[in-house]
Each structure stands twice: as C-alpha cells, then as structure tokens.
Amino acid sequence: MLPTTTCRCFASTTRRVIVASTSTSSSIQRSGTRATPPSSIAWTLARGGHPSSSRSLTTGRSRSKRMTRSAIERATAAEEDQEVEDEGEEASNAETREESNGDSTAGEYGKIQTIPFHLPGWKASEYCSVGAHSAFGFGTFLRMTLNRFFGNIFETGVKRVAFRGVLLPVWKIDLAIKGTAWLDAQMSLSVSASDATIPGYKMSPLDQLTVDSPWDSEPVPFSPSHHAGRQVVVRDPEDGSVVELRHGEESVPLTVVPFTHHPLNLLRKITGLPRTTESQHGIGLDPSSIKASLFGAYPLYIPIYLAEYAKGDERATTVAFGASEKINFALYASNEPEPRWKPNGDACELTVGGSPLDFTQRPKPNALQVLKPKLDEWFAKLQAQTESSSFLLTDPIKPYTWSGAIANHPRVLEYSKHSKASKAYIAKLAELDRVEALMKKFEVMGEGVKGLIIGPKGMPKLMGRDGMMDDVKTRLSKAKKEVELAMPRWVREIDARTQTHK
Numbered sequence: 001m002l003p004t005t006t007c008r009c010f011a012s013t014t015r016r017v018i019v020a021s022t023s024t025s026s027s028i029q030r031s032g033t034r035a036t037p038p039s040s041i042a043w044t045l046a047r048g049g050h051p052s053s054s055r056s057l058t059t060g061r062s063r064s065k066r067m068t069r070s071a072i073e074r075a076t077a078a079e080e081d082q083e084v085e086d087e088g089e090e091a092s093n094a095e096t097r098e099e100s101n102g103d104s105t106a107g108e109y110g111k112i113q114t115i116p117f118h119l120p121g122w123k124a125s126e127y128c129s130v131g132a133h134s135a136f137g138f139g140t141f142l143r144m145t146l147n148r149f150f151g152n153i154f155e156t157g158v159k160r161v162a163f164r165g166v167l168l169p170v171w172k173i174d175l176a177i178k179g180t181a182w183l184d185a186q187m188s189l190s191v192s193a194s195d196a197t198i199p200g201y202k203m204s205p206l207d208q209l210t211v212d213s214p215w216d217s218e219p220v221p222f223s224p225s226h227h228a229g230r231q232v233v234v235r236d237p238e239d240g241s242v243v244e245l246r247h248g249e250e251s252v253p254l255t256v257v258p259f260t261h262h263p264l265n266l267l268r269k270i271t272g273l274p275r276t277t278e279s280q281h282g283i284g285l286d287p288s289s290i291k292a293s294l295f296g297a298y299p300l301y302i303p304i305y306l307a308e309y310a311k312g313d314e315r316a317t318t319v320a321f322g323a324s325e326k327i328n329f330a331l332y333a334s335n336e337p338e339p340r341w342k343p344n345g346d347a348c349e350l351t352v353g354g355s356p357l358d359f360t361q362r363p364k365p366n367a368l369q370v371l372k373p374k375l376d377e378w379f380a381k382l383q384a385q386t387e388s389s390s391f392l393l394t395d396p397i398k399p400y401t402w403s404g405a406i407a408n409h410p411r412v413l414e415y416s417k418h419s420k421a422s423k424a425y426i427a428k429l430a431e432l433d434r435v436e437a438l439m440k441k442f443e444v445m446g447e448g449v450k451g452l453i454i455g456p457k458g459m460p461k462l463m464g465r466d467g468m469m470d471d472v473k474t475r476l477s478k479a480k481k482e483v484e485l486a487m488p489r490w491v492r493e494i495d496a497r498t499q500t501h502k
Contacts, residue, residue: 111407112259113219113415114227114301115323116235117165120243121252124305124320125163127329132309133158135316135333162308165232165252165322167301169200169259170211171394172415174422176293176429177270181354182277182284183374189285190353190433192426195419198393200259200299205332209341211302213321213328219415222301228256232303232322252305259299261394262406267292269393283374293429294491296422298415353430355437410494421488428486432479439476442469 133144136158143154173196181189199207216237227233231251234243245251273287303322308315314335321328331342397406406412413419442465449465463471 110221111412111414112222112299112301114167114222115215115217115219115303116227116240117232117303117322118216118235118237119303119305119320119322119325120234120246121165121232121305122246122249123325124252124322125307127320127327128163128305128307128318129160129309131318131329131331132160132307132316135309135318135331136311136314140311156311158309158311160307161310162306163252164306165254166304166306167228167254167256168206168211168304169257170300170302171198171200171263172196172298172300172419173198173263173266174294174296174298174419174426175266176295176426177267177290178293179290180286187354188433188437190430192351192430194423194426198263200261200394201257202261203257205339205341206306209319209330209332211304211321213302214324214326216324219300221414227301228254230254232305256301259402259406260397262397263297263394264406264409264411265395266393267295294422294425294488295411296413296418296490297411298413298419300415351430353433355433355440410490410497413490418488418490421486425483425486425488425491428479428483432483435472435476435479439469439472442472
C-alpha cells in the first residue's frame with residue numbers, strides 16, 4: 001500500500017441573543033478620537049454589515065480576484081437558492097424535540113458550544129499592541145520595545161482606536177471520504193480532515209482569519225447568561241469561576257457575531273465538481289463517485305479580542321485569541337498592497353491516502369506524493385476559473401431556519417459529545433484501508449515469496465505467502481470489527497435513513 005501523507009492545506013439575560021441572522025447589529029467601542037475608515041474591520045462591525053467574501057471550497061482561503069457587481073449578484077442569488085441537504089430531517093426534528101423537553105433553549109442554542117474567555121483583557125491588549133507596532137515598520141517596533149525598558153521616552157505615533165471582545169461563529173468539520181483516482185493506474189483514494197475550521201459568517205476580511213488556536217478548557221454548551229453579556233467575562237480554566245478585574249482595569253465590551261452561513265451542503269458541492277482526466281489535468285478524478293464515510297459539523301463560538309490601531313492614515317488590525325493565556329495573535333495590515341492575515345495558515349489539515357485497485361498494474365512508487373500536489377494544482381485552476389457560488393464552502397442560513405433545518409440536522413453535532421468519537425472512527429477507517437490494501441498486495445504475490453512478520457510479542461517470524469495471508473486475514477477481520485465498534489451512533493442512523501430512502 002502507498003503510505004498516507006498529511007498536508008496543511010458573541011448579550012445579557014434580559015435581551016435576546018441572535019445566533020442566526022442575515023445581518024449583525026453591534027457597535028465597536030472607540031478608545032480614541034480618530035475616525036476609522038470605512039474599509040476597516042471595526043467599521044464593519046459598527047455598522048453591522050456582512051460584506052460578501054468568496055472562500056474557496058478547496059483551500060479555505062479568500063480569492064485574489066475581485067468579483068464584478070453582476071457576478072456578486074448572481075452568486076448571492078445562487079447561494080440563497082441552496083437548500084439544506086435533507087438526511088432524515090423530520091425524524092431528527094422529532095428526536096430533538098423529545099430530547100429537549102423541558103429545556104426552553106435547546107432548539108435555539110442546544111448544539112452551539114463555546115470556549116470561555118481565559119485570556120484577561122489587559123493581557124490581550126498587550127499582545128495586540130505588540131502586533132500592531134510591528135505592522136508599522138521596524139523603527140516603530142524598536143521604539144515601542146525601548147519604551148518597555150526605559151519608560152515612554154519615544155513617541156511611536158501609534159494610537160488604539162478600537163478594542164473589544166468578539167465571539168466568532170465557526171464550524172469545526174470532521175470529514176472522511178473515499179473515491180477513485182487515475183494516476184498512472186487506477187487508485188483507491190481516501191481523504192480525511194479533523195477539526196477543519198470553516199467560518200459561520202461572512203465579514204471580510206475577518207472571515208479570512210485562520211481560527212486555529214489552543215484552548216485552555218474544552219467547549220461547553222453556549223449560554224447567553226454565562227457567555228454573552230455586554231462585557232467580556234474571563235473564567236478560570238480549572239474550575240470555571242469568574243476572574244475578577246484587576247484594580248483600575250476597565251471591562252472590555254463584547255460583540256456576538258451570529259451564525260449566518262452553514263456548511264451542510266459540502267458533500268453535494270464536492271460531488272458536483274467537474275470531472276478531470278489524467279491527460280488534461282495531470283490526475284483523473286470523478287467527484288460524482290466520491291462517498292462519505294463520515295461528515296460531522298460542530299457549531300462553536302471562538303473567543304477573540306479585536307483591536308484596531310492607527311498611525312497617521314495607516315491602519316492595522318490585530319486579533320488576540322482569547323481561549324488560552326498563551327501568546328497567540330494575528331495581524332492584518334490594511335496599508336499593504338495585498339493585505340492578508342499574518343501569520344498565514346490553513347484552517348484545514350488534509351490526510352490523503354491511496355493504493356492501487358489492481359496491484360498487477362502498480363503506479364510509480366512516488367504516486368501518492370504526486371497525488372496531493374496534482375489535486376492542489378487542479379483545485380487552484382478551478383478556483384481561478386470560476387466565480388460561481390457553487391464552489392463556496394458555505395450557504396446562507398435562511399431566516400428562522402436555525403432551530404429547524406440547521407440545529408436539528410443530523411450532521412450538526414455538539415463538539416464535546418461527538419468530536420472524540422468521530423476522530424477515533426476516522427483513525428479506524430484509515431487502519432482498515434491500510435490492511436485491505438496489504439491484503440490485495442499479498443494476493444498477487446507468487447507462492448514462493450517469503451517475508452518477516454512481526455508477531456504479537458514484537459518478535460520477527462519468517463513466513464511464506466500463505467502464512468502471511470493468514471496473518472493479514474486475521475488483522476483484516478480485527479480491523480473490520482474495530483470499525484464497526486467505533487462507528488458513532490449518528491453515523492449509523494444516517495446510514496440507516498439513507499438505505500431506507502433508496
């Protein structure tokens with residue numbers, strides 16, 4: 001078998017919290033007198049806008065091409081026409097209503113979870129300040145550094161114009177799909193991703209931020225009274241108690257960005273991609289044949305601190321991730337010719353595996369290493385050529401559908417309850433693929449072949465072909481049983497509904 005490869009590819013209890021909407025109405029606190037330009041992130045939050053941004057299905061990055069007004073209108077119309085995939089929704093609705101009896105918020109917030117703020121506001125402000133000064137050049141950063149040692153003896157010219165906490169809505173995705181590819185020979189292809197992050201909103205450039213930061217505690221059910229007040233509430237990661245403000249420390253205002261987009265049509269989008277040929281694209285791929293072994297989506301609120309700084313007419317936005325006290329921030333310098341978030345990273349790590357379907361027609365030894373770059377190259381060309389919303393990761397959440405079609409969808413899950421089991425299942429699937437490929441390999445070997453097999457106690461043992469096949473058969477039977485035992489209940493229920501509807 002060819003080896004696998006891994007590659008980096010926000011209210012008080014007396015007011016209603018909107019978790020799903022087509023717009024956000026929120027304000028951003030000003031800590032200075034300088035007006036923030038309309039292009040800034042702070043201004044976007046203050047006016048409650050959700051400008052459209054295009055996010056690639058394949059890489060999770062924003063597109064470099066600018067869409068014309070007519071193209072944007074066509075894309076928006078196409079997005080609004082997308083329906084949520086129906087996978088036994090009525091049955092799921094009934095089950096959810098039964099399970100949530102007595103909980104008035106279950107249908108509204110039941111599956112949304114959040115990580116509390118663990119980073120104090122004063123510390124977040126320091127992190128953001130350091131990042132912002134670095135955006136305005138080495139001289140500005142050097143003066144700030146010297147001020148830290150010798151007092152404020154140098155004027156940096158940098159002023160903070162906005163600072164607040166934000167709960168960002170994201171979807172964590174677990175995905176395992178299988179298909180067939182042609183690369184020198186016909187190959188079995190498996191692609192998996194764990195904890196891939198997709199924004200649950202559209203607010204450029206904030207939705208281009210890679211939200212991949214450490215957590216000091218595990219996600220908990222989202223509660224407006226605990227997590228969405230008017231100010232940031234910092235909690236101790238050990239016992240969940242409220243961390244009091246230091247003497248003289250001001251509270252930080254909080255904004256909750258509602259979920260406005262969902263990724264539940266992702267499988268349909270993948271299987272709807274155009275077919276490729278090896279001669280023309282370097283890899284043959286029929287997306288319509290791709291089948292999902294697992295696809296789960298977890299709605300999460302991720303805490304961040306958002307700050308904006310100005311130096312003259314230049315602007316810089318910094319984000320400090322609030323789920324951990326560890327230093328972790330991102331920077332967006334809007335004065336650059338092609339501004340982007342730094343550090344630049346992928347919110348998704350894909351694991352690609354494959355093996356020949358017929359071991360008598362084996363591909364080149366480095367076929368798998370070539371497979372991932374070929375897939376990336378094809379996706380990049382596809383992204384550059386299309387302006388259609390059918391290749392965007394998410395679709396808008398229509399008004400009043402969160403507590404129905406979205407929250408009760410069988411693939412929408414609570415992260416703390418289902419994530420570990422999903423990841424364990426993906427690992428068992430990968431092991432089964434490996435053993436099945438090994439079995440196919442032995443089946444085409446000559447009878448005189450001998451090899452060393454590592455026994456249960458770690459001791460090597462010389463075996464012939466038949467003995468090795470018997471050993472692999474035992475391992476294959478064990479791998480199949482482990483996959484069956486590891487299959488999450490929700491996956492089993494979706495499979496049963498799918499078979500019923502056939």
